[in-house]
Amino acid sequence: MTSHQTTQTMKPATAAKKLGVYLEATPAEFQEGVISRAELNALQADPPQWLQDLRRTGPHPRPVVAAKLGVSISGLARGGVTEALTTEQIDALKTEDPEWLRRERATQADVRKEAARLKDKQRESGEG
Secondary structure (H helix, E strand, O other): OOOOOOOOEEOHHHHHHHHOOOHHHOOHHHHHOOEEHHHHHHHHHOOOHHHHHHHHHOOEOHHHHHHHHOOOHHHHHHOOOOOOEOHHHHHHHHHHOOHHHHHHHHHHHHHHHHHHHHHHHHHHHHHO
16 A cells, blocks of 8 residues: 655745744745745755855844843843844844843743743652
8 A cells, every 4th residue: 555645845934934044034936935844854954055144144033033142032022122133233232231131131041940940849749
């Protein structure tokens, strides 16, 4: 018995998200096409120059910006950052270290500590 497997495809926005890049900065042919699972895997395994450049210099999507700054996406919004940023802009923000960024990093650290505490508590109650 043979099974006919249909090719899984995704919208460019989904593929860009999976690749960690800002869709509007990708080449037109990427933005206008449909990406198959095999094409996505090929892009991840052997990224073309445009993808390497985007990952290195940006502009980066907000989840990547947030991660590079050590804050949440909500924290970015509270700090007034609503657009994609380049690596250079992210580095400048780190150097400037504005009040909102220090505050959001502290908030993020508190969130991580609380998550770790809850995980430890859950582990203790599960073992007891």
